[in-house]
Amino acid sequence: MERDRMSVKGLFCGLLILGTMSGAALFADFLSPYSPTRQHRAFPSMPPTGWNAVAAAGETTRVRYLVAGDEYLLFGLIPAQTHLFGAEEPGRVFLLGTDSLGRDLWSRLLHGAQQSLGIAAVSLLIALPLALAIGGAAGYYGGTFDFAVMRAIELFLALPALYLIIALRTALPLDLEPKRVFLAMVAVIAFFGWAHLARLVRGLALSLRAREFVMAAIATGAGDWRILTKHMLPHLQGFSLTQAALMAPGFILAEVTLSYLGLGVPEPLPSWGSMLSSATSTPALTLHWWNLAPIGAVFLVTFSFQLIADGLKRRFESPDPEAGVDRTPDRIPL
Amino acid sequence: MERIIRRRLLGLLPLLAGLALLSFLLLQIAPGDVLSDLRLNPQVSEETLADLRRKYGLDRPWYVQFGRWLWGIVRGDFGHSFLYNRPAGELVGERAFNTIALAAGALGMTVAAAAPAGALAARYRAIERAGAALSTIALSVPSLLLAIMAMQFAAKTSWFPIGGVSSLEYESLTAAGKAADYLHHLVLPALTLALRQLPGWFRNLHTGMREALAEDFILAARAKGLPEASVLFKHALRNALNPLITMFGSSMGSLLSGAFVIEVVMSWPGIGSLAVSSLLNRDLYVLMACLMYAAILMALGNLLADLLLLLADPRLRRGETTGGA
Numbered sequence: 168m169e170r171d172r173m174s175v176k177g178l179f180c181g182l183l184i185l186g187t188m189s190g191a192a193l194f195a196d197f198l199s200p201y202s203p204t205r206q207h208r209a210f211p212s213m214p215p216t217g218w219n220a221v222a223a224a225g226e227t228t229r230v231r232y233l234v235a236g237d238e239y240l241l242f243g244l245i246p247a248q249t250h251l252f253g254a255e256e257p258g259r260v261f262l263l264g265t266d267s268l269g270r271d272l273w274s275r276l277l278h279g280a281q282q283s284l285g286i287a288a289v290s291l292l293i294a295l296p297l298a299l300a301i302g303g304a305a306g307y308y309g310g311t312f313d314f315a316v317m318r319a320i321e322l323f324l325a326l327p328a329l330y331l332i333i334a335l336r337t338a339l340p341l342d343l344e345p346k347r348v349f350l351a352m353v354a355v356i357a358f359f360g361w362a363h364l365a366r367l368v369r370g371l372a373l374s375l376r377a378r379e380f381v382m383a384a385i386a387t388g389a390g391d392w393r394i395l396t397k398h399m400l401p402h403l404q405g406f407s408l409t410q411a412a413l414m415a416p417g418f419i420l421a422e423v424t425l426s427y428l429g430l431g432v433p434e435p436l437p438s439w440g441s442m443l444s445s446a447t448s449t450p451a452l453t454l455h456w457w458n459l460a461p462i463g464a465v466f467l468v469t470f471s472f473q474l475i476a477d478g479l480k481r482r483f484e485s486p487d488p489e490a491g492v493d494r495t496p497d498r499i500p501l
Numbered sequence: 502m503e504r505i506i507r508r509r510l511l512g513l514l515p516l517l518a519g520l521a522l523l524s525f526l527l528l529q530i531a532p533g534d535v536l537s538d539l540r541l542n543p544q545v546s547e548e549t550l551a552d553l554r555r556k557y558g559l560d561r562p563w564y565v566q567f568g569r570w571l572w573g574i575v576r577g578d579f580g581h582s583f584l585y586n587r588p589a590g591e592l593v594g595e596r597a598f599n600t601i602a603l604a605a606g607a608l609g610m611t612v613a614a615a616a617p618a619g620a621l622a623a624r625y626r627a628i629e630r631a632g633a634a635l636s637t638i639a640l641s642v643p644s645l646l647l648a649i650m651a652m653q654f655a656a657k658t659s660w661f662p663i664g665g666v667s668s669l670e671y672e673s674l675t676a677a678g679k680a681a682d683y684l685h686h687l688v689l690p691a692l693t694l695a696l697r698q699l700p701g702w703f704r705n706l707h708t709g710m711r712e713a714l715a716e717d718f719i720l721a722a723r724a725k726g727l728p729e730a731s732v733l734f735k736h737a738l739r740n741a742l743n744p745l746i747t748m749f750g751s752s753m754g755s756l757l758s759g760a761f762v763i764e765v766v767m768s769w770p771g772i773g774s775l776a777v778s779s780l781l782n783r784d785l786y787v788l789m790a791c792l793m794y795a796a797i798l799m800a801l802g803n804l805l806a807d808l809l810l811l812l813a814d815p816r817l818r819r820g821e822t823t824g825g826a
Contacts, residue, residue, distance in 0.1 A: 330758070
């Protein structure tokens with residue numbers, strides 16, 4: 168009981184963190200004082216300034232709220248130039264400092280969240296239905312279709328996750344255009360993620376198919392489509408939600424890792440992975456530690472999904488004598 | 502036992518062939534090849550390019566290339582590295598040793614730490630709580646972050662070398678010195694990988710121990726007055742071994758993926774970092790060989806886990822002739 172209440176609290180905390188970060192990503196343009204690609208040439212590798220604005224000569228100016236600054240398109244549609252906060256000219260405010268090219272890390276972190284979280288979310292929205300459809304159909308129909316699907320899944324799971332991602336990535340051009348990069352990343356990551364899930368769904372569908380209510384539905388002459396969507400799918404709801412929470416960190420990390428390797432979101436577009444890759448040269452590691460800010464962001468997201476998944480697991484798992492026994496190996500392979 | 506091994510190894514063949522086809526097709530979809538960069542160079546004539554294409558067999562249709570490559574593998578030839586100008590199999594084989602050393606080192610550290618921690622956590626409430634909280638946090642730190650933080654640690658303290666497998670004076674060292682040098686380079690990457698694996702293993706072992714401690718034979722052991730340490734580490738731990746071995750099999754994927762990240766970030770020359778550099782250079786056959794090796798390592802790990810399970814559990818062995826695997 169105590170554990171249950173704990174897990175509800177955890178679920179709530181997780182959703183809160185995730186919600187805040189998604190909100191911050193959505194309103195990144197408004198919440199960040201500068202454009203993520205703008206270079207402040209006088210301020211390379213500046214340590215974090217906090218709420219003080221620094222000017223070139225080491226003087227400080229004041230931080231102001233709702234100031235006009237770099238122009239942007241809110242949600243990619245509405246032209247605007249108001250930022251939540253900014254420094255009085257000629258000062259600059261760098262909450263998290265700047266990178267070696269003098270770009271504001273706070274602005275880049277928020278815009279990076281757009282790429283990193285956005286790519287993971289869209290990939291999940293593709294991989295999950297795909298896995299439900301393929302795995303469900305395989306489990307329900309059985310026979311040759313099932314056999315073929317299972318062999319295909321085994322093929323995908325024969326490689327360690329990252330090797331599979333690399334293998335899929337080979338099919339795309341090395342240098343991606345900024346406009347296409349989002350779609351390309353989504354394609355790679357969704358294609359990588361479906362197999363594991365489809366295998367789980369197939370197992371569930373197989374056992375559901377033998378249950379009485381499905382038998383009854385078949386006996387009353389319901390069509391396959393009706394049985395799959397009306398009778399079996401509702402039983403997979405909790406499972407799907409839990410799996411989505413378990414897989415999401417892996418999806419985010421897939422993008423971060425690819426971008427880190429220089430195979431994902433290209434410069435100057437910000438993403439957590441590409442930010443990290445420029446942060447890991449030796450001088451940056453020892454002297455310019457603030458460049459590692461994306462580490463905190465990745466940790467927070469992963470942690471929030473961890474809490475969410477734990478909460479959902481307890482919420483949806485049927486109470487049985489083994490309750491509390493957690494044998495699932497951690498689903499974040501990276 | 503032998504029959505099982507043979508059957509499993511035979512079952513691996515179609516899987517590898519399928520995987521080879523899949524990755525070969527993916528590479529064919531990819532635009533550009535190893536000569537793309539050369540083609541941009543105005544000093545290289547059309548004739549030279551055509552010669553090179555013919556030499557590498559790039560002018561043939563993909564199924565001919567695939568057939569030749571597959572036939573080569575059957576004879577133990579993984580094709581040729583365009584970049585290093587060496588047989589790809591040889592290159593990847595050398596790198597595979599480093600990857601295996603990294604994974605095995607990490608695995609050893611993980612088990613060495615998880616076994617006592619899991620056992621004690623099943624016995625003492627305080628350790629259980631601390632372990633549960635720590636593992637939730639640790640599960641949220643992916644390999645990439647761990648590796649970067651380890652690099653920062655190494656750069657700040659200079660206790661550990663940053664990257665590579667050997668020091669500059671490696672060639673002048675004695676055999677023992679070489680081994681020590683290698684191990685010195687291995688410690689930090691392996692530790693990083695182990696840290697990533699630890700929470701999962703801890704949870705698994707903890708559950709196994711809790712189940713074992715609830716058994717009647719534990720009650721009997723305590724009733725006859727055995728010291729608690731002997732009950733815990735001799736009687737209970739042995740019975741928690743099965744889920745642990747299963748865990749070994751199922752964690753092969755995450756172990757190799759984790760090793761991949763650590764190899765790249767910490768410049769450990771394994772097959773993961775080789776795969777990335779060959780992808781960046783479109784060094785087709787090396788990349789394919791890396792993928793094949795990764796799949797083989799993973800399959801062998803799983804096979805090893807199944808065999809260990811047979812060794813550890815006589816109940817499974819008895820069912821051996823009816824084919825348990």
